[in-house]
Amino acid sequence: xxxxxxxxxxxxxxxxxxxxxxxxxxxxxxxxxxxxxxxxxxxxxxxxxxxxxxxxxxxxxxxxxxxxxxxxxxxxxxxxxxxxxxxxxxxxxxxxxxxxxxxxxxxxxxxxxxxxxxxxxxxxxxxxxxxxxxxxxxxxxxxxxxxxxxxxxxxxxxxxxxxxxxxxxxxxxxxxxxxxxxxxxxxxxxxxxxxxxxxxxxxxxxxxxxxxxxxxxxxxxxxxxxxxxxxxxxxxxxxxxxxxxxxxxxxxxxxxxxxxxxxxxxxxxxxxxxxxxxxxxxxxxxxxxxxxxxxxxxxxxxxxxxxxxxxxxxxxxxxxxxxxxxxxxxxxxxxxxxxxxxxxxxxxxxxxxxxxxxxxxxxxxxxxxxxxxxxxxxxxxxxxxxxxxxxxxxxxxxxxxxxxxxxxxxxxxxxxxxxxxxxxxxxxxxxxxxxxx
Amino acid sequence: xxxxxxxxxxxxxxxxxxxxxxxxxxxxxxxxxxxxxxxxxxxxxxxxxxxxxxxxxxxxxxxxxxxxxxxxxxxxxxxxxxxxxxxxxxxxxxxxxxxxxxxxxxxxxxxxxxxxxxxxxxxxxxxxxxxxxxxxxxxxxxxxxxxxxxxxxxxxxxxxxxxxxxxxxxxxxxxxxxxxxxxxxxxxxxxxxxxxxxxxxxxxxxxxxxxxxxxxxxxxxxxxxxxxxxxxxxxxxxxxxxxxxxxxxxxxxxxxxxxxxxxxxxxxxxxxxxxxxxxxxxxxxxxxxxxxxxxxxx
Numbered sequence: 001x002x003x004x005x006x007x008x009x010x011x012x013x014x015x016x017x018x019x020x021x022x023x024x025x026x027x028x029x030x031x032x033x034x035x036x037x038x039x040x041x042x043x044x045x046x047x048x049x050x051x052x053x054x055x056x057x058x059x060x061x062x063x064x065x066x067x068x069x070x071x072x073x074x075x076x077x078x079x080x081x082x083x084x085x086x087x088x089x090x091x092x093x094x095x096x097x098x099x100x101x102x103x104x105x106x107x108x109x110x111x112x113x114x115x116x117x118x119x120x121x122x123x124x125x126x127x128x129x130x131x132x133x134x135x136x137x138x139x140x141x142x143x144x145x146x147x148x149x150x151x152x153x154x155x156x157x158x159x160x161x162x163x164x165x166x167x168x169x170x171x172x173x174x175x176x177x178x179x180x181x182x183x184x185x186x187x188x189x190x191x192x193x194x195x196x197x198x199x200x201x202x203x204x205x206x207x208x209x210x211x212x213x214x215x216x217x218x219x220x221x222x223x224x225x226x227x228x229x230x231x232x233x234x235x236x237x238x239x240x241x242x243x244x245x246x247x248x249x250x251x252x253x254x255x256x257x258x259x260x261x262x263x264x265x266x267x268x269x270x271x272x273x274x275x276x277x278x279x280x281x282x283x284x285x286x287x288x289x290x291x292x293x294x295x296x297x298x299x300x301x302x303x304x305x306x307x308x309x310x311x312x313x314x315x316x317x318x319x320x321x322x323x324x325x326x327x328x329x330x331x332x333x334x335x336x337x338x339x340x341x342x343x344x345x346x347x348x349x350x351x352x353x354x355x356x357x358x359x360x361x362x363x364x365x366x367x368x369x370x371x372x373x374x375x376x377x378x379x380x381x382x383x384x385x386x387x388x389x390x391x392x393x394x395x396x397x398x399x400x401x402x403x404x405x406x407x408x409x410x411x412x413x414x415x416x417x418x419x420x421x422x423x424x425x426x427x428x429x430x431x432x433x434x435x436x437x
Numbered sequence: 438x439x440x441x442x443x444x445x446x447x448x449x450x451x452x453x454x455x456x457x458x459x460x461x462x463x464x465x466x467x468x469x470x471x472x473x474x475x476x477x478x479x480x481x482x483x484x485x486x487x488x489x490x491x492x493x494x495x496x497x498x499x500x501x502x503x504x505x506x507x508x509x510x511x512x513x514x515x516x517x518x519x520x521x522x523x524x525x526x527x528x529x530x531x532x533x534x535x536x537x538x539x540x541x542x543x544x545x546x547x548x549x550x551x552x553x554x555x556x557x558x559x560x561x562x563x564x565x566x567x568x569x570x571x572x573x574x575x576x577x578x579x580x581x582x583x584x585x586x587x588x589x590x591x592x593x594x595x596x597x598x599x600x601x602x603x604x605x606x607x608x609x610x611x612x613x614x615x616x617x618x619x620x621x622x623x624x625x626x627x628x629x630x631x632x633x634x635x636x637x638x639x640x641x642x643x644x645x646x647x648x649x650x651x652x653x654x655x656x657x658x659x660x661x662x663x664x665x666x667x668x669x670x671x672x673x674x675x676x677x678x679x680x681x682x683x684x685x686x687x688x689x690x691x692x693x694x695x696x697x698x699x700x701x702x703x704x705x706x707x708x709x710x711x712x713x714x715x716x717x718x719x720x721x722x723x724x725x726x727x728x729x730x731x732x733x734x735x
Contacts, residue, residue: 001506009536017525213520217581220487220514221537420489433451 002229006222010230011237014205018238028242032249054125057096059087061104067136069100075128091116100129107144110137180385181358187308187381188354195315195347195377198239199323203336205231206327206419215419224416228328229408232320239316240309247305307384307393314400315377319343321404321411325431328418335425350375354382361386371396373403410435438501440465440589440620441486446495448481455481457644458495463622463637465500466615470635470652471624472729477641479624480517483591486622487514499589510539513587517594517624519578521566527577528562531584538585545584552580575603583614590614593624608634628725638725640732648732656722663721664702666693670713679705690716 018024054075059082060067069077077100080087084101091099098117105111113133115126142149206228209215218227326339350369357366361383369379370388376396380388417434418426426434441463448456455478463469473479484490486497488509497504499511522530528549535545553559556576566574575598583590592611596604611621611634623635631638631652638655640648648655663682668691674681676698683694697705706718723731 006537009533013525013533017522209520212523213516213518214522215520216489216516216518217514217520217534218537219489220512221509221534221539420484 002223002226006226007230007233010222010227011234014231014234015237015241018201018235019241024238024242028245029249031242031246032253035246035250035253054097055095057087057090057099058102059084059099060102062102063104065105065107065140067102067133069132069136072128075125088116091118094118098125107137107140180361183304183385184361184382185354185358187304187384188351188378191308191312191315191377191381192347192351194239194243194312195319196344198235198316199319201238202232202235202320203323203327204333205235206324206415207330207333207336210328210419210422211331219419224419225412227419228321228324228412228415232317232324235320236313236316240313243309243312304384308381310397311377311381311400314373314397314404317404318373318377318400318407319347321408325411325414325418328415329421329426329431331422331425338425339428346372346374347378350378354378357382367392371399373400376400438465439463439498440467440500441622442498442501443482443486444496444498446482446485446492446497448485448490448493454644456485456492459641459644459646460495461639461646461649463620465620466618467636468611468615468621468623468634470631470638471622471641472626472628472631472638472725473641474626474733478644479641480593482641483514483593483622483624486589487512487591510585511588513582513585513590515578515582515590515592515595517597519575519598521574521578521581523567524565526563526565527558527569530566531577531581534581535584538587540585548584548586549580552584556580571598572600572603575599576606579607579610583610587619589620589622591622591624594627595623595625596627596630628729632725640729642733648728652725655728661721661723662697664695664697664705665717665719665721666695666709666715667691667717668693668709668713668715672709672713678708694721 056075056077058067058069058077058079060079061084071077078096080090082090084099087099087101090096098115101114101116103112103114105113110133115129139149142152209218209227215227222230322343326336326343329339330336353365353369353375357363357369357379360366366379366383369375370383370392376399380393380396384393413435414431418431439462441461443459443461443463445458445460446456447454447458459478459482471479471482481490485492486504488504488506499505499508502508525533531549531552532542532545535548536542540548553562558573558576558580561569561573561577566577569577582592590611595607595611599607615621623631625631635652637651638649639646669689671684671686671691672681672693674695678698678700680696680698681693682696683692685692695705700708702718702720706715709715
């Protein structure tokens with residue numbers, strides 16, 4: 001009989017030791033900050049006026065063509081008629097932030113347009129100037145062809161197709177494919193990282209106990225399987241703690257951020273009002289924000305987090321058992337490589353396939369990889385935001401649980417022999433034999 | 438009643454036989470030496486006694502009962518390769534190991550307090566093991582072995598790595614624990630430590646027992662008719678009364694190894710005393726080392 005009390009004691013020690021480490025605290029605090037930065041930066045940029053208004057001198061040598069560079073919050077254009085050399089001196093003297101020089105142009109072959117500045121030109125300023133010049137040239141060409149630019153403006157059309165899933169319950173569900181892809185890929189990356197991070201912690205712990213020889217003392221008190229299960233569940237608790245703290249902190253940070261930047265104004269119901277207040281050149285960005293906000297709203301976040309927790313835990317338990325078996329079979333970490341390879345290949349493959357599966361989440365490759373337990377934790381999470389039939393999900397979960405049971409049993413059989421073997425690195429064949437002892 | 442009865446225990450790994458139908462009885466309150474060269478099967482046998490591995494065949498009785506899980510808490514084991522969690526605090530570690538043996542938090546704390554006071558370890562409790570000196574770590578390791586008051590204490594090569602001071606301390610504690618009723622098994626290939634402490638021994642070589650019994654008894658069995666003698670004058674043996682096996686003159690004294698013939702030891706002393714001053718006359722008692730080597734040669 002396995003003693004639950006002893007497993008609890010072991011798990012408790014493992015948990016306390018890990019969560020007291022400075023690295024755990026740092027990771028727990030930095031994780032959400034990292035996620036928040038990913039969220040905040042795009043929002044922040046939309047409301048940002050980089051470096052204040054720039055005064056830019058324009059020297060235009062053209063006599064045939066007339067350029068009217070439209071001004072914005074970012075730049076003010078001042079036309080000089082002093083000649084290029086005199087203008088350069090003014091820039092150097094600090095009268096202007098930059099000098100745009102437009103030599104005589106052939107409308108069909110625009111060339112040699114130069115920007116002079118004391119420092120480097122920022123990417124956004126360059127982008128801005130190029131866009132404005134393009135528009136000017138286009139306008140001139142249209143005029144030459146006898147087309148009214150206003151007419152063309154009316155012809156321009158922008159269509160965005162919204163996806164609606166016809167659910168089996170007969171309802172309709174609005175989907176946003178890019179949001180699904182983002183959520184799917186994001187959780188796949190997280191699961192991949194978590195399995196590796198914590199699986200390897202289990203392996204290191206086993207090797208440490210073995211090289212410390214503390215294991216000889218411990219297994220006179222507990223069964224090897226109790227030690228293994230205790231260790232794996234202790235670290236699982238560490239992972240779950242970290243994960244929950246991440247979610248809590250992320251929510252706290254993002255809600256603080258949304259309040260600060262009034263992200264709500266980009267939600268569908270408030271969009272009209274927001275747009276009316278938005279300046280014309282930020283319209284595009286406001287619409288983009290609306291897309292992001294409504295995409296996040298279209299996901300069933302609690303459901304995703306629930307399933308994520310299951311696959312995260314399941315994937316971890318499956319791989320942690322294998323990592324524990326590897327750790328028990330070797331004397332030091334350098335010897336693990338040979339055994340790590342077959343264990344990590346399915347994980348890495350799943351991660352690579354995830355990018356393909358994003359594009360066809362209902363294909364047969366996607367189906368099978370989300371059933372096979374070695375890849376399912378990652379692949380199912382990729383598919384899930386796009387919608388998965390409940391019976392596929394149930395099958396995948398069932399297979400995963402069964403495989404965890406089988407492989408934990410096999411791993412325990414390797415483990416109980418491995419932890420007492422010192423010296424020579426065993427071969428796969430020998431490890432196979434241990435299972436039959 | 439014996440503390441441990443090992444009956445026809447065999448163990449093999451693949452085709453390699455590590456224990457071949459071994460039977461040993463370890464009397465209660467004995468200090469039992471499990472001797473043998475490296476690789477003889479001592480550690481394998483200990484692992485079976487401690488329940489780490491199961492024998493392929495044969496049985497182990499713990500105080501007359503079939504060995505079972507409930508006995509685990511009555512065994513304290515100090516493995517040859519010492520080990521503790523290096524980063525864990527001494528106090529937490531001792532409590533943890535005691536609780537794994539089945540002690541309640543309260544008992545564990547109480548027992549720890551006793552040993553901490555005895556070994557003056559108060560200042561170490563909050564320190565991680567790795568910050569202690571080697572000698573201190575050895576004490577912690579020893580306390581970890583006996584903190585749960587085991588009735589059977591198994592010490593695998595206990596004196597290796599201990600400095601002389603700690604080795605003496607350990608010796609005293611071992612005798613003390615035995616006086617309190619514990620049985621102690623020593624596993625070692627160093628005979629001199631056995632000589633002083635062990636009341637009984639078993640010698641293992643190549644998976645089999647080659648010698649077993651009470652130390653006194655084994656020695657007297659091997660007792661020969663040989664004596665050591667130191668005199669002021671040179672003497673001559675005649676082959677009938679006694680024979681000189683070896684003769685040596687050191688710093689003006691004559692050292693002899695003799696084999697008695699027709700004369701008894703007291704007759705010989707009487708005969709020699711008239712001609713010379715006898716500085717020393719002693720029966721040549723075989724050392725454990727002699728017994729060990731002799732047993733291995735057979």
